[in-house]
Amino acid sequence: MPRAILCVLDSFGIGGAEDAARFGDAGADTLGHIARACAAGEADREGLRSGPLRLPVLDRLGLGRAAELSTGTRPEGLDFEEEPGGLWGYGIETSRGKDTPSGHWEIAGVPVDFDWGYFPNEVPSFPEDLTRAIIERGDLPGILGNKHASGTVIIQELGEEHIKTGKPICYTSADSVFQIAAHEEHFGLERLYKLCEIVRELVDPLNIGRVIARPFVGETAEDFERTANRRDYSVLPPEPTVLDRLAADGRRVFGIGKISDIFAHQGVTDVLKGAGNDELFDRTLEAIEKAEDGNLVFANFIDFDSLYGHRRDVAGYAAALEAFDARLPEMMERLREGDLLILTADHGCDPTWPGTDHTREHVPILCWGPEVAPRPIGGRPTFADIGETIAIHLGIAPGPNGASFR
Numbered sequence: 001m002p003r004a005i006l007c008v009l010d011s012f013g014i015g016g017a018e019d020a021a022r023f024g025d026a027g028a029d030t031l032g033h034i035a036r037a038c039a040a041g042e043a044d045r046e047g048l049r050s051g052p053l054r055l056p057v058l059d060r061l062g063l064g065r066a067a068e069l070s071t072g073t074r075p076e077g078l079d080f081e082e083e084p085g086g087l088w089g090y091g092i093e094t095s096r097g098k099d100t101p102s103g104h105w106e107i108a109g110v111p112v113d114f115d116w117g118y119f120p121n122e123v124p125s126f127p128e129d130l131t132r133a134i135i136e137r138g139d140l141p142g143i144l145g146n147k148h149a150s151g152t153v154i155i156q157e158l159g160e161e162h163i164k165t166g167k168p169i170c171y172t173s174a175d176s177v178f179q180i181a182a183h184e185e186h187f188g189l190e191r192l193y194k195l196c197e198i199v200r201e202l203v204d205p206l207n208i209g210r211v212i213a214r215p216f217v218g219e220t221a222e223d224f225e226r227t228a229n230r231r232d233y234s235v236l237p238p239e240p241t242v243l244d245r246l247a248a249d250g251r252r253v254f255g256i257g258k259i260s261d262i263f264a265h266q267g268v269t270d271v272l273k274g275a276g277n278d279e280l281f282d283r284t285l286e287a288i289e290k291a292e293d294g295n296l297v298f299a300n301f302i303d304f305d306s307l308y309g310h311r312r313d314v315a316g317y318a319a320a321l322e323a324f325d326a327r328l329p330e331m332m333e334r335l336r337e338g339d340l341l342i343l344t345a346d347h348g349c350d351p352t353w354p355g356t357d358h359t360r361e362h363v364p365i366l367c368w369g370p371e372v373a374p375r376p377i378g379g380r381p382t383f384a385d386i387g388e389t390i391a392i393h394l395g396i397a398p399g400p401n402g403a404s405f406r
């Protein structure tokens with residue numbers, strides 16, 4: 001029983017998805033391509049990192065072997081000498097989308113077997129009556145953007161006009177999202193949140209997964225910067241997740257970072273926020289200290305996706321992986337007998353792939369604990385096996401989806 005610690009390295013795919021071609025992602029491989037670029041000396045950055053990808057702790061947990069199982073090839077630079085010390089394998093996504101909520105909900109035992117609504121990749125991207133309703137109900141002079149875009153690029157392009165006109169920057173992507181970027185002071189953070197609540201209601205009939213507030217600061221295109229006050233307004237998962245089932249059984253569920261937002265605040269009893277992977281790692285350690293037997297600590301490490309994957313920054317992604325790897329022992333040494341640590345991801349975001357969207361990939365499933373006997377667990381037919389493993393480990397009734405791999 002004791003505790004379960006679940007860490008999602010957001011977007012850390014390991015290639016090989018059988019249905020990748022359906023998404024235009026055949027051959028995408030976040031880990032494999034980062035490792036290849038590092039080995040070729042193409043991911044060196046002065047003062048940040050250089051040379052082959054070094055992930056000694058993840059290696060010992062079986063990352064390289066999980067990737068080999070997933071794609072049939074060994075990522076360059078990883079170690080295959082030592083036998084891993086935990087359970088290693090990969091997960092196959094059954095949900096129809098390659099977005100964050102689909103990945104997380106499926107991990108939590110609820111695959112998404114319906115299609116989200118999407119906005120077309122054309123200008124304008126949003127239906128006219130929706131735009132009109134947003135302007136009216138949000139009491140706005142208009143909106144900017146109205147297209148598919150990368151969030152950092154669009155604030156550079158339209159941030160100054162936004163400050164001048166007071167029109168929020170509305171954009172979307174290949175995900176089921178309506179994103180609103182607005183200046184924290186000139187537009188106002190609370191006002192942005194209120195606007196997102198209005199838009200949440202308006203896009204419900206369109207089956208849009210998330211409305212996302214994207215506040216930023218700075219005065220000119222050169223220095224605009226997004227802040228940690230991002231907020232996601234998600235729809236509810238269609239069935240109770242393992243989080244709900246644990247909370248209903250009186251367990252504490254610690255949600256670190258975006259977790260609570262992703263689950264529309266359901267089933268999370270303790271919310272811990274942090275800006276950036278390092279702070280999120282600290283919060284995770286704090287939650288592990290607080291967690292009692294039967295509790296779940298569920299953390300999302302967003303930087304991999306938002307700062308490096310979507311930005312197609314290979315060196316940045318590699319450095320973030322190496323930094324996470326270097327801190328992993330701090331987490332492992334806090335685990336007690338009977339605890340279970342699971343490391344996984346929610347989708348891919350191959351930084352070498354064309355475009356800036358997520359990529360359909362398998363995800364690593366690495367499982368470690370003081371009492372876990374090492375072995376491969378192969379390719380799991382659904383991410384829901386993770387949630388079910390946690391349910392069984394923590395001693396609640398089995399759920400309808402997935403099977404425990406322990």
Ligand SMILES: O=P(O)(O)O[C@H]1O[C@H](CO)[C@@H](O)[C@H]1O
Pocket residue numbers: 100149150151152172173174175176177179212214306310
């Ligand atoms: O480019 P930014 O704003 O980071 O947006 C990214 O983040 C969104 C939510 O995860 C995705 O839809 C993707 O477009």
Ligand SMILES: [Mn+2]
Pocket residue numbers: 010011099100103305346347
């Ligand atoms: Mn994600």
Ligand SMILES: [Mn+2]
Pocket residue numbers: 011100305306310349358
């Ligand atoms: Mn993303």
